[in-house]
Amino acid sequence: MHERKSKGSKKKVCEDDDEYQPSMDDNLLSSSSEDDNDDLEEVTRMAPGRRSKNVTPSTSVPEMRILVASNQPPQCTRSELPYPEPSSIAQPDQLESPQTIGSSVGSVPSARRNVRGATRGKGTERLVRQLGHAISVPIPSSSGAPEGEHATSLANEIGKEIRTSAPVRNCGWDNIDAGIREAIITRVRTKSDKAKVSRSKLPYNHISGSRSFAAAMLLIERLVNKTIEQSQPEVTSPMNEFEISIEVLGRRPGYLKGYGIHLRGSSSTRLKAQLQVGFYANTCPQAEFIVRSEVQRALSGNAGLGAGLVRMHFHDCFVRGCDGSVLIDSTSSNTAEKDSPINNPSLRGFEVIDNAKTRLEAACSGVVSCADILAFAARDSVAWTGGFRYQVPAGRRDGRVSLSSDTFTNLPGPSLGVSQLTQSFANKGLTQDEMVTLSGAHTLGRSHCTSFSNRLYSFNSTVSQDPTLDPTYAAFLKRQCPQGSNDTSLVVPMDPGSPTRFDASYYNNIIANRGLFTSDQSLGSDSGTSSQVRANAFNGGLWKSKFSQAMVKMGKIGVLTGSDGEIRKNCRVIN
Ligand code: HEM
CATH class of the missing domain: 1.10.420.10 (Peroxidase, domain 2)
Incomplete structure (x- = not known):
């Protein structure tokens, strides 16, 4: 450690002595x-769930041909009929000219026949409920028809839609005016697309979740209610978000904390994993506590290390993303980021990360990434020195490359x-x-x-x-x-x-x-x-x-997630 004398105050100033305050002799106000x-405290609040009245199974309809079998003579062509836009489609009883395309009046034979009633989509609904997700039905362009085990479900669903919006049962699809046919197809497609859009606006990932839409909505509602309940003034020791999540959702690996969805899906539905607040809640619940205690211990000895850790996180994120590459030591064949003149000798606090990592490896080996430790440590430094404590989405993985040359172009x-x-x-x-x-x-x-x-x-x-x-x-x-x-x-x-x-x-x-x-x-x-x-x-x-x-946004720059990168055992060395 370097020591020198301040000219004005004659106070000894050590390089690591951040408590040094210039005296009045220094003429500095x-x-x-x-x-x-x-x-x-800044608390990221969970967005309340949006409620939707209609739960529509998603059907993939890249191209479709609908055949409505009918023995009735063609009576349905009315090109002058202004078919309403999908959004304003009338119900059967509101249609202008029922005898033209209606099934209940007009050309429908009056004699009652003992036939099976039209499907009401109950089977499809049940299936969607059982599966817990929407059914996807392929319609290859070669055949132009739904294929696979759920082809009938799709046909039924489309049939149901057509019956409720434009009864053509007794006309025959081929006999319906082309413009009207197009409008019906548009309506079915719009319904599916609308459902897709609604799902995309949800505060959680509906597509890859294993719960049904309705079940997920119920959980969100319970989470919101619990959170509100716990924030009432009469609750003397309110549960934190973890406790609320665990009470409502139970413990289950992979949960997106606070959202009740777990990200694992089949390989086809798996999305690129996102950082999550509480990422280690199940795999290493003490992770953030351990980092915090190491930061506090270090800063109690030298408060200046807090600055070092905040800067280190910034320098990590701006070079190859927040992947802990700034922590990697140089080798005989590679000068790492930390040894670039931009970082050496000015970056400090590496030992704080090392100490936290040692404890974390002892507590839950191979789980907590060095990049996440650094993100937590920067947050804890901000909080310890008087900034707001914020929640750090985690799940970063560690990079395997660290090049001094990268620092010049990125910092x-x-x-x-x-x-x-x-x-x-x-x-x-x-x-x-x-x-x-x-x-x-x-x-x-x-x-x-x-x-x-x-x-x-x-x-x-x-x-x-x-x-x-x-x-x-x-x-x-x-x-x-x-x-x-x-x-x-x-x-x-x-x-x-x-x-x-x-x-x-x-x-x-x-x-x-x-x-x-x-x-x-x-x-x-x-x-x-x-x-x-x-x-x-x-x-x-x-x-x-x-x-x-x-800081939260900066902490997401170029992160490695899922199975990318690695969880380093030692933050200084690639595994
Ligand atoms: C806007 C562009 C920035 C420039 C040009 C810049 C440049 C610098 C430089 C030259 C130093 C002094 C290094 C030394 O000689 O010891 C420094 C220190 C520092 N920088 Fe920045 N910086 C920038 C942005 C940031 C950001 C975004 C953060 C964190 C969010 C940050 C955090 C810090 C901290 C905390 C220190 C003090 C480090 C210590 O005491 O060890 N800087 N910065």
């Missing part, structure tokens, strides 16, 4: 602006301006607002002098010192980072007033022209971002909330 929302540098920063974040699917929000992480931690000394001594060919930098602050920085010093371990706090507090003072610093990097300061002068800087400075609670959301 604190610009901390504590907001009073520190106790707030933004401190000399960038707003448009380049915006582009850099856009490349990762993040907005300009999220870029401004996430940059607020510079309220924590420190920087090596080498990262910004150009602003003090070699700004451009005309001026040596960046004119946008507050002169008092520049003088302070110059004392901390003497010109010509080749001590690469010299560091300064990025938010000198409160380097270990997750507060909005970063934005106040920018407003006071005390942003440490060009990348920070430019956010305050650009017309597209300056209003966000002011808004975040003004409302620290809102910024913290936005920060949590942006």
Whole structure:
């Protein structure tokens, strides 16, 4: 550990001493602006389920031909009949000219025959209930007809639809006006498509779930009711979301916590797995607790490590996605990300991840990925230093590649301006607002002098010192980072007033022209971002909330899930 003396205060400053606060001798005003929302927690709430009255089995109808057998003479051609649009299709008794196509009046023979009644689709309904999912019926374009064991079910379903919307029983399909036929087909298709759209809007995955739609809706309703019940003021020790999920859903591997659906399906229905909050609830329930306790232990000894872990997660996600590649050690044949000059010697906190991993391997071997440990640790660092605690969707898997060269093209540098920063974040699917929000992480931690000394001594060919930098602050920085010093371990706090507090003072610093990097300061002068800087400075609670959301989004960049990648046994080494 490097030690040096601060010129002004004569206080010894260690490289890892983030509690160092410049004294008044340093002529630096604190610009901390504590907001009073520190106790707030941001909780991702479960979206209430949408209720749908109609439960329609999905039938795949890529191409269809419907034959309605009939012995009746053709009486049904009425091309002048304006067939209503599918959405406004009338019921049989509302149709204009019943004798034309109706089955109950007009041309229907009056004599009662002892025939089997038309199917009411009960069998199909029962089958769908038993299977727990919609029936898929292939209609190959070669034959143009439904095939397979459920072909009859589809035909029945279509027949039912036709009877209720356009009775053609006694006309014969071939004898019906082409326009009317087209409208009937459109209606059947629309019904199926509408059901598909409704399902796609559901807050859970209906297609790959093993429950019937109705059963899943019931569970969602129970979850919502339970959540509301538990949030009532008279409930003294409310259940958390895990407990609610377990009570309502029971313990079952693979559950999407809080949504009651498990993602395993047949290989044909399996979707690419998504990150899930509570991913380890069944496989390693203590996972998040272990990480949190390791982070707390580490930060109690050196609060600055919190900054290190937040930055490490950012550097992991921006290079090859959040796959823990930043944690991999170099080998004799490969210089890994962590040994790029962008990361070495500035990245810190690796040992916190190692310690958590060791404990997790002892508790549940081969289950918790290093990428997830890092995502949890970053969240715990934000929370520990005063940010909002947010829920981290997990299920990331670890990558097997880590290249130093990747860091240069993916990580933004401190000399960038707003448009380049915006582009850099856009490349990762993040907005300009999220870029401004996430940059607020510079309220924590420190920087090596080498990262910004150009602003003090070699700004451009005309001026040596960046004119946008507050002169008092520049003088302070110059004392901390003497010109010509080749001590690469010299560091300064990025938010000198409160380097270990997750507060909005970063934005106040920018407003006071005390942003440490060009990348920070430019956010305050650009017309597209300056209003966000002011808004975040003004409302620290809102910024913290936005920060949590942006971290969740950043944590999803390029993740490996399902069977991709691996679960490293040792975060430093590929299995
Ligand atoms: C907007 C573009 C960004 C640039 C150009 C940038 C650049 C830098 C640089 C140059 C340092 C100092 C490294 C050193 O010399 O020690 C630093 C530190 C830090 N950065 Fe960023 N950063 C950016 C965005 C972010 C984001 C998005 C986060 C997290 C969400 C973040 C978190 C941090 C933290 C916490 C530190 C302090 C690390 C420590 O104390 O160990 N940065 N950043």
